[in-house]
Amino acid sequence: MMKRTIFTALALAFSACMVLAQNEKYTQAMTASIQALNGLDKAKPDAKALQDIANQFERIAAAEPKEWLPKYYAGYSNVILGFVGTSLEEKDKYLEKAAALLKDAETIAGKPNDEISVMQAFQSQIHLAADPQNRWEADGAKFAEHLASAKKINAENPRIYYLEASSVFFTPEEFGGGKKPAKPLLEKATQKFAAFKPETNIHPDWGKAETEWMLAQTNQ
Amino acid sequence: MKLFYYLLLLISPLAYSQNTVSGKITDKKGNALPGANVFLKGTYDGTTTDANGLFSFQTTEKDTATLAATYVGYEAFETKIGVRENATDLSVKLEELANELNTVVITAGAFEASDEKRMAMLKPLDIVTTAGAAADITGAMQFLPGAQRVGEQEGLFVRGGSGQETKVVIDGMIVQNPFFSSLPDVQSRGRFNPFMFKGTSFSTGGYSAQYGQALSSVLLLNTTDKVSNNGLGISLNLANAGLNYDYATKNQSISAVAYYGNLKPLFSLVKQNVDWLQEPEFKGSSLTYRLKPTKNGVLKVYGMYSDSQLSMNSRDPASESGKTKLDLENKNSFVTSTYNDSWKEGRWSLNSGFSYSRNNDNTTLDAFNFDRFDERTQARIVLSRLLSGNNTILFGAEAHAIRLKNGFDGQSYDLKDRYTAAFVESEIYITRELAGRIGLRTEYSSLLKDYNLAPRLSFAYKTGKYSQVSLAAGQFYQNPDYKYLYTNKNLDYERADHLILNYQICKNQRTFRFEAFYKNYAQLVREFTGQKFDADPYRFPWGETNNAGKGYARGFDFFWRDQKTIKNFDYWVTYSFVDSKRLFQQFEESTTPTFISNHNISLITKKWFEKITTNVSMTYAFTSGRPYYNPNNEHFLGDKTAPVHNVNIQASKLQNVFGNLVIFYASVDNILNTKNVFTYRYTPDGKTRYAVGPQSYRNFFVGMQIMLSKKAKVSKDDI
Numbered sequence: 001m002m003k004r005t006i007f008t009a010l011a012l013a014f015s016a017c018m019v020l021a022q023n024e025k026y027t028q029a030m031t032a033s034i035q036a037l038n039g040l041d042k043a044k045p046d047a048k049a050l051q052d053i054a055n056q057f058e059r060i061a062a063a064e065p066k067e068w069l070p071k072y073y074a075g076y077s078n079v080i081l082g083f084v085g086t087s088l089e090e091k092d093k094y095l096e097k098a099a100a101l102l103k104d105a106e107t108i109a110g111k112p113n114d115e116i117s118v119m120q121a122f123q124s125q126i127h128l129a130a131d132p133q134n135r136w137e138a139d140g141a142k143f144a145e146h147l148a149s150a151k152k153i154n155a156e157n158p159r160i161y162y163l164e165a166s167s168v169f170f171t172p173e174e175f176g177g178g179k180k181p182a183k184p185l186l187e188k189a190t191q192k193f194a195a196f197k198p199e200t201n202i203h204p205d206w207g208k209a210e211t212e213w214m215l216a217q218t219n220q
Numbered sequence: 221m222k223l224f225y226y227l228l229l230l231i232s233p234l235a236y237s238q239n240t241v242s243g244k245i246t247d248k249k250g251n252a253l254p255g256a257n258v259f260l261k262g263t264y265d266g267t268t269t270d271a272n273g274l275f276s277f278q279t280t281e282k283d284t285a286t287l288a289a290t291y292v293g294y295e296a297f298e299t300k301i302g303v304r305e306n307a308t309d310l311s312v313k314l315e316e317l318a319n320e321l322n323t324v325v326i327t328a329g330a331f332e333a334s335d336e337k338r339m340a341m342l343k344p345l346d347i348v349t350t351a352g353a354a355a356d357i358t359g360a361m362q363f364l365p366g367a368q369r370v371g372e373q374e375g376l377f378v379r380g381g382s383g384q385e386t387k388v389v390i391d392g393m394i395v396q397n398p399f400f401s402s403l404p405d406v407q408s409r410g411r412f413n414p415f416m417f418k419g420t421s422f423s424t425g426g427y428s429a430q431y432g433q434a435l436s437s438v439l440l441l442n443t444t445d446k447v448s449n450n451g452l453g454i455s456l457n458l459a460n461a462g463l464n465y466d467y468a469t470k471n472q473s474i475s476a477v478a479y480y481g482n483l484k485p486l487f488s489l490v491k492q493n494v495d496w497l498q499e500p501e502f503k504g505s506s507l508t509y510r511l512k513p514t515k516n517g518v519l520k521v522y523g524m525y526s527d528s529q530l531s532m533n534s535r536d537p538a539s540e541s542g543k544t545k546l547d548l549e550n551k552n553s554f555v556t557s558t559y560n561d562s563w564k565e566g567r568w569s570l571n572s573g574f575s576y577s578r579n580n581d582n583t584t585l586d587a588f589n590f591d592r593f594d595e596r597t598q599a600r601i602v603l604s605r606l607l608s609g610n611n612t613i614l615f616g617a618e619a620h621a622i623r624l625k626n627g628f629d630g631q632s633y634d635l636k637d638r639y640t641a642a643f644v645e646s647e648i649y650i651t652r653e654l655a656g657r658i659g660l661r662t663e664y665s666s667l668l669k670d671y672n673l674a675p676r677l678s679f680a681y682k683t684g685k686y687s688q689v690s691l692a693a694g695q696f697y698q699n700p701d702y703k704y705l706y707t708n709k710n711l712d713y714e715r716a717d718h719l720i721l722n723y724q725i726c727k728n729q730r731t732f733r734f735e736a737f738y739k740n741y742a743q744l745v746r747e748f749t750g751q752k753f754d755a756d757p758y759r760f761p762w763g764e765t766n767n768a769g770k771g772y773a774r775g776f777d778f779f780w781r782d783q784k785t786i787k788n789f790d791y792w793v794t795y796s797f798v799d800s801k802r803l804f805q806q807f808e809e810s811t812t813p814t815f816i817s818n819h820n821i822s823l824i825t826k827k828w829f830e831k832i833t834t835n836v837s838m839t840y841a842f843t844s845g846r847p848y849y850n851p852n853n854e855h856f857l858g859d860k861t862a863p864v865h866n867v868n869i870q871a872s873k874l875q876n877v878f879g880n881l882v883i884f885y886a887s888v889d890n891i892l893n894t895k896n897v898f899t900y901r902y903t904p905d906g907k908t909r910y911a912v913g914p915q916s917y918r919n920f921f922v923g924m925q926i927m928l929s930k931k932a933k934v935s936k937d938d939i
Contacts, residue, residue, distance in 0.1 A: 060264060174833045
């Protein structure tokens with residue numbers, strides 16, 4: 001009897017160890033990939049390195065089908081790949097993939113998620129930027145819709161305000177955009193960033209550096 | 221306990237032994253795919269392929285594992301591999317996903333301006349920014365290959381076809397009066413604002429079995445699903461002033477437009493060739509309502525009303541003074557509602573619509589009253605099913621009730637027609653390179669008391685990564701012009717058979733397209749007056765009529781567009797050749813009709829100046845001479861006019877004024893002031909002739925569009 005209890009306890013402890021190891025492995029892999037992503041030069045990311053990071057996230061996503069974060073980051077990496085793509089064709093390939101990954105992330109999360117909505121808005125923004133003359137109408141509306149739904153879930157998410165500000169920042173002055181009207185929005189985003197704490201170390205926590213850079217530009 | 225450690229020790233070396241998995245990822249043709257993701261499913265083990273498509277990684281997995289490979293734009297790949305011994309030299313070939321570039325599209329006869337299609341040859345914006353088109357949809361279509369320019373009449377003249385052989389279709393519904401009321405020797409504009417539409421498809425022949433009652437061509441216009449600009453807008457130009465208001469919530473939107481126009485100010489500045497007694501004055505309004513009742517369902521209701529009046533002295537060679545006073549008052553309304561939906565992830569879709577139009581022209585010509593009235597009610601339903609491998613099949617039916625009345629000097633002519641049609645069409649992808657479309661349409665007209673059966677067929681084959689050939693053939697029927705049916709109800713359908721061969725290559729924002737065609741006309745209406753030919757295009761046909769007419773049109777055209785070579789500079793060139801002869805109307809022999817010009821050339825250039833946010837467009841159009849009737853010439857329609865040259869220039873500038881977006885535009889038509897002549901009309905004695913030219917030789921236009929949109933500003937609530 002005693003022997004059996006010990007054995008069961010051992011077995012339980014062993015499997016708990018395994019689960020713990022798996023979790024740790026997941027966190028470690030995610031942390032490493034996120035660090036790699038953050039380590040890239042945001043203004044001119046190396047497409048090859050970026051592709052490698054996107055692939056890493058996708059591998060984690062394939063191994064952890066219950067986690068939405070790997071899909072989210074894979075989507076994020078593909079949005080940036082879409083941004084750096086050299087032709088419209090190439091850009092669209094990555095952006096379409098990003099959209100599919102984010103849709104998967106939404107399904108896994110199972111409930112409305114502000115970070116995923118923000119990323120979908122970002123995807124629409126980059127999709128618009130690829131061919132503004134023909135896309136401003138459809139993508140502009142999508143961008144606003146995604147941000148509105150993110151705001152509904154969590155109005156404190158600073159990335160909402162960062163994207164709003166960047167959209168105004170990069171809109172030509174003739175269309176009511178530019179540095180001047182972007183400034184108050186950037187200031188608001190900065191405030192929100194100061195108050196923001198990610199849920200865990202691997203939860204989304206990007207956009208602060210970009211906001212600061214843009215704000216510095218408006219002060220010039 | 222000891223046993224446990226022992227077991228652990230025994231397991232460990234096994235568990236941590238590393239196996240190498242390596243190989244190469246290529247496409248079907250063996251080209252390396254660098255950047256592909258290769259991994260063992262369910263593990264973190266994997267890598268990215270290098271520049272040569274090679275990969276190699278270590279894994280602690282043993283026995284069998286699932287090797288997965290993914291690459292953007294390609295189908296995901298999975299295979300079971302054994303990893304006990306090192307699994308090296310694996311070779312994986314990925315299959316490309318079907319996309320716009322690697323899948324053939326059926327294009328013969330179609331010329332699309334679309335927002336959604338990346339490879340569309342034209343974008344809706346091109347229509348508004350083309351000089352010489354005057355922001356008129358049909359005006360812009362006249363610069364496309366296959367179209368012929370006929371300056372003194374409205375309508376689209378396509379490949380030897382008359383203006384009446386083209387139908388304008390909005391969201392599937394035939395538009396009864398797409399142009400403002402016709403005036404003698406003056407070209408009328410289209411009634412619809414180009415900003416209403418997200419996509420336009422101009423067919424130069426061989427079009428789908430979904431459409432009928434057009435011997436030559438259909439111009440398909442699809443309205444937008446969303447409001448573009450939340451808020452108030454003002455348009456102001458030399459001809460009219462208008463207000464538009466858009467309001468949208470998540471599931472519904474409303475757009476309202478109201479305008480008033482008067483051409484007096486413009487005509488006082490631009491010398492007119494028309495003797496106006498009262499310059500055209502018009503007013504109108506439209507309302508669009510859109511509702512999304514279900515996830516994919518869209519209900520659209522569009523209604524418009526306009527009225528206009530004018531008075532002019534029209535050229536009348538037959539009268540002593542050489543002119544006849546004409547007064548015209550027009551009232552036009554059009555209501556259309558469509559409902560579209562899809563189910564089962566788009567596998568089933570429905571397009572349905574209902575529309576009503578009514579038009580009233582009160583004309584007084586030389587103190588005689590001519591009243592024209594027409595009314596059309598139509599319903600349409602199309603159900604389509606997406607099958608596996610992108611194949612589709614659709615079924616549909618439509619029914620129209622048409623009523624026409626013509627009054628002349630107290631006498632009234634009345635016509636009623638119930639027109640019904642049913643069609644089925646299937647698109648089949650045999651491979652990604654080869655596709656076909658087979659359609660069949662049947663129509664019944666209560667007026668003609670007859671059925672017809674029109675088969676349509678097209679094929680397309682991809683000859684290279686960027687090029688393809690297509691072939692289209694089909695039969696097309698149309699009721700004879702109603703003016704003949706007033707006096708003879710025993711007439712039959714007129715028929716045209718089309719054969720089209722097309723080649724196109726689209727690469728890197730450059731497009732080349734070539735199309736050759738042969739069109740056979742049969743069962744055309746002939747008229748036997750027993751008198752000399754009467755060239756008056758507005759005469760009422762009194763003679764005997766039958767369907768013994770025939771004819772042909774053949775030719776080719778090409779299109780070249782380059783948006784790449786020079787930054788922010790876009791140009792396209794089209795050339796159309798047509799050779800056509802007909803035996804119809806009052807013709808006694810088979811001859812080239814008056815609306816045919818053998819050669820039509822156009823050159824369109826656009827340049828965007830980023831610094832001054834201005835788009836400048838210049839257009840040159842050449843139309844070769846057209847036959848005209850000279851009673852002194854033994855040879856029937858043996859004379860030809862001189863060619864028509866036209867150079868137009870247009871500029872539009874975007875400007876932010878007090879936080880509102882304003883578009884300023886200015887255009888000059890026929891900048892070289894060429895004295896173009898479209899045709900000549902002779903007095904009955906044949907001694908004097910009048911030249912019919914444009915309304916004004918050189919014309920200019922300025923205007924602006926102001927968008928008082930809140931969306932463009934940062935509101936205080938956001939801060």
